[in-house]
Amino acid sequence: xxxxxxxxxxxxxxxxxxxxxxxxxxxxxxxxxxxxxxxxxxxxxxxxxxxxxxxxxxxxxxxxxxxxxxxxxxxxxxxxxxxxxxxxxxxxxxxxxxxxxxxxxxxxxxxxxxxxxxxxxxxxxxxxxxxxxxxxxxxxxxxxxxxxxxxxxxxxxxxxxxxxxxxxxxxxxxxxxxxxxxxxxxxxxxxxxxxxxxxxxxxxxxxxxxxxxxxxxxxxxxxxxxxxxxxxxxxxxxxxxxxxxxxxxxxxxxxxxxxxxxxxxxxxxxxxxxxxxxxxxxxxxxxxxxxxxxxxxxxxxxxxxxxxxxxxxxxxxxxxxxxxxxxxxxxx
Amino acid sequence: xxxxxxxxxxxxxxxxxxxxxxxxxxxxxxxxxxxxxxxxxxxxxxxxxxxxxxxxxxxxxxxxxxxxxxxxxxxxxxxxxxxxxxxxxxxxxxxxxxxxxxxxxxxxxxxxxxxxxxxxxxxxxxxxxxxxxxxxxxxxxxxxxxxxxxxxxxxxxxxxxxxxxxxxxxxxxxxxxxxxxxxxxxxxxxxxxxxxxxxxxxxxxxxxxxxxxxxxxxxxxxxxxxxxxxxxxxxxxxxxxxxxxxxxxxxxxxxxxxxxxxxxxxxxxxxxxxxxxxxxxxxxxxxxxxxxxxxxxxxxxxxxxxxxxxxxxxxxxxxxxxxxxxxxxxxxxxxxxxxxxxxxxxxxxxxxxxxxxxx
Numbered sequence: 001x002x003x004x005x006x007x008x009x010x011x012x013x014x015x016x017x018x019x020x021x022x023x024x025x026x027x028x029x030x031x032x033x034x035x036x037x038x039x040x041x042x043x044x045x046x047x048x049x050x051x052x053x054x055x056x057x058x059x060x061x062x063x064x065x066x067x068x069x070x071x072x073x074x075x076x077x078x079x080x081x082x083x084x085x086x087x088x089x090x091x092x093x094x095x096x097x098x099x100x101x102x103x104x105x106x107x108x109x110x111x112x113x114x115x116x117x118x119x120x121x122x123x124x125x126x127x128x129x130x131x132x133x134x135x136x137x138x139x140x141x142x143x144x145x146x147x148x149x150x151x152x153x154x155x156x157x158x159x160x161x162x163x164x165x166x167x168x169x170x171x172x173x174x175x176x177x178x179x180x181x182x183x184x185x186x187x188x189x190x191x192x193x194x195x196x197x198x199x200x201x202x203x204x205x206x207x208x209x210x211x212x213x214x215x216x217x218x219x220x221x222x223x224x225x226x227x228x229x230x231x232x233x234x235x236x237x238x239x240x241x242x243x244x245x246x247x248x249x250x251x252x253x254x255x256x257x258x259x260x261x262x263x264x265x266x267x268x269x270x271x272x273x274x275x276x277x278x279x280x281x282x283x284x285x286x287x288x289x290x291x292x293x294x295x296x297x298x299x300x301x302x303x304x305x306x307x308x309x310x311x312x313x314x315x316x317x318x319x320x321x322x323x324x325x326x327x328x329x330x331x332x
Numbered sequence: 333x334x335x336x337x338x339x340x341x342x343x344x345x346x347x348x349x350x351x352x353x354x355x356x357x358x359x360x361x362x363x364x365x366x367x368x369x370x371x372x373x374x375x376x377x378x379x380x381x382x383x384x385x386x387x388x389x390x391x392x393x394x395x396x397x398x399x400x401x402x403x404x405x406x407x408x409x410x411x412x413x414x415x416x417x418x419x420x421x422x423x424x425x426x427x428x429x430x431x432x433x434x435x436x437x438x439x440x441x442x443x444x445x446x447x448x449x450x451x452x453x454x455x456x457x458x459x460x461x462x463x464x465x466x467x468x469x470x471x472x473x474x475x476x477x478x479x480x481x482x483x484x485x486x487x488x489x490x491x492x493x494x495x496x497x498x499x500x501x502x503x504x505x506x507x508x509x510x511x512x513x514x515x516x517x518x519x520x521x522x523x524x525x526x527x528x529x530x531x532x533x534x535x536x537x538x539x540x541x542x543x544x545x546x547x548x549x550x551x552x553x554x555x556x557x558x559x560x561x562x563x564x565x566x567x568x569x570x571x572x573x574x575x576x577x578x579x580x581x582x583x584x585x586x587x588x589x590x591x592x593x594x595x596x597x598x599x600x601x602x603x604x605x606x607x608x609x610x611x612x613x614x615x616x617x618x619x620x621x622x623x624x625x626x627x628x629x630x631x632x633x634x635x636x637x638x639x640x641x642x643x644x645x646x647x648x649x650x651x652x653x654x655x656x657x658x659x660x661x662x663x664x665x666x667x668x669x670x671x672x673x674x675x676x677x678x679x680x681x682x683x684x685x686x687x688x689x690x691x
Binding site: 015018019022023026027030035036037038039040041042043045046047049050052053054055056057058060061064072073074129130133136138142144146147148150151153154155156157158161162163164165166170171172174175178204208236261265267268271272275286289290293294301304305308309311312315316319 | 357358361362364365368369371372373375376378379382391393394395504505506508509511512513515516517518521524527528531533534535537538539540541542543544545546548549561562563564565570589594595596597599600601620623624626627631642645646649650656659660663666667670671673674678
């Protein structure tokens with residue numbers, strides 16, 4: 001207690017000083033504008049940073065998407081209208097990326113769609129099962145909850161390196177596969193397996209987050225409902241089908257929305273794990289944006305901005321669609 | 333929480349449904365949990381175990397579970413320690429000999445117990461290295477001192493700097509804005525709130541090019557401020573703090589005003605201390621975001637001495653010859669702080685996510 005008192009004494013100037021200094025400046029202003037207008041002052045720093053680094057760039061992105069060349073500064077860039085979009089959408093057949101001028105963009109889109117479908121279903125399925133399991137009467141629930149949640153905190157680079165090490169040719173997975181009589185493989189260089197592992201690793205890394213949300217949803221279901229259904233003679237399956245599922249639907253919906261929006265923007269894990277390879281097999285949309293604008297020798301900022309607008313619009317459509325469906329499902 | 337109660341281990345062990353044995357649902361539950369634990373923790377433990385192996389130990393296949401190293405012995409008359417082998421002798425016996433040097437398929441060996449007996453020449457196929465479990469701490473120590481193309485200490489410093497400064501700035505500006513949006517009546521307040529929140533779904537990936545222009549114009553390209561500032565005004569933080577501050581009664585503020593407190597005084601001495609739980613949750617989130625951030629630093633920082641840990645680690649693992657023994661060790665160091673934060677603040681994090689639905 002004594003030590004805490006001393007700490008308090010030491011911290012006092014740290015707390016009082018900003019009050020005194022800022023007060024000296026603010027008190028005249030406050031006298032002048034009145035109390036309620038002080039709200040502007042408090043919101044200002046956040047608004048400034050938001051305006052300069054989010055709002056203004058959002059507007060500027062439209063302009064970039066309509067300029068060409070490789071210069072960064074807008075005044076050096078020729079206005080080209082919708083040419084960048086024309087380049088992106090110059091395709092004989094939208095279903096075969098090879099027929100497009102920007103084949104990498106379309107391959108990115110097709111890979112992203114595949115990835116999103118498998119990853120989101122994987123996340124919804126496994127986080128639901130895990131949440132249901134963790135919601136049972138089990139020993140050491142806190143421990144098991146942490147186990148499934150822990151990978152969520154790891155950085156994408158770390159996650160990718162952990163799995164790169166496990167999956168490498170002389171790695172532990174191949175050793176295990178061989179023990180069971182299988183054949184060792186170069187998992188991340190195999191066209192068929194690379195996409196599987198990219199999906200697997202991202203489900204591994206992210207499902208704990210959604211499990212937690214679903215678990216909170218499950219625990220908010222009033223126990224009286226289960227008591228009532230057991231009086232009515234319902235079995236476990238009927239409990240699940242007619243009590244748990246309908247009441248969990250709104251939470252499931254949140255999980256679906258969040259995981260979808262994140263899946264569409266996937267980049268970090270895959271970039272470190274496979275670099276988009278083998279070839280372009282696991283290259284998704286965001287990697288196209290990054291490569292085109294920043295890592296290629298010739299930096300096509302306009303094309304990159306145009307592609308990012310396509311991404312932004314897809315996200316917007318997904319969000320609106322889900323808001324719509326969400327309203328319907330909550331009405332039903 | 334609600335719905336289900338926890339049970340003690342003794343209750344679990346005596347738990348029987350139908351009297352005879354544990355029922356199938358329970359068996360499946362624990363099977364799933366066991367399998368899940370292995371799958372979730374296994375790879376991380378494997379990383380940690382591997383990080384203590386020597387470069388030579390890492391290429392062994394199938395990989396041994398524990399880090400083995402060849403035993404080195406000091407032999408009288410030699411400056412350096414010599415590697416120890418078990419040698420199968422002609423007569424069928426085996427001896428432990430230290431190798432002086434190897435020429436072609438022949439090794440010159442000496443008995444460490446009896447160096448005076450002189451050298452023995454042995455075919456290299458007749459000897460097996462003697463190994464012991466030993467942690468290769470040099471994987472961790474070398475990068476701290478000097479490693480070409482991987483300046484770990486600098487990266488660590490940069491990461492710590494970015495994480496702490498960005499979190500401090502986020503806490504201050506987000507809480508100020510949340511205070512304004514929850515406790516004042518001014519024109520445009522609701523519009524500003526909606527504007528902030530509507531960008532929740534707009535990630536930086538959608539505006540990379542123009543933000544990069546802004547950064548370059550200010551002169552923050554290859555500058556840590558360019559990493560710190562753009563993401564500081566988080567919509568998540570505004571939302572979280574505003575919702576929390578709405579629960580602080582206005583009477584408290586009015587009372588302080590009557591006592592002559594200025595608005596800034598109210599914010600700093602009343603609102604901030606009361607909002608501590610929400611600030612703690614945001615602080616944890618922000619530390620996680622910033623420590624793990626990758627794409628934006630990758631774009632802003634192209635100078636090796638400015639890399640954060642994540643960017644540096646990625647560059648280092650992308651080299652033609654991956655030096656796995658260092659990569660693994662440094663990966664462990666990178667995940668350590670987050671693991672510690674998690675271990676101590678687990679409850680905060682899990683309830684924070686469960687209540688806001690955000691990360």
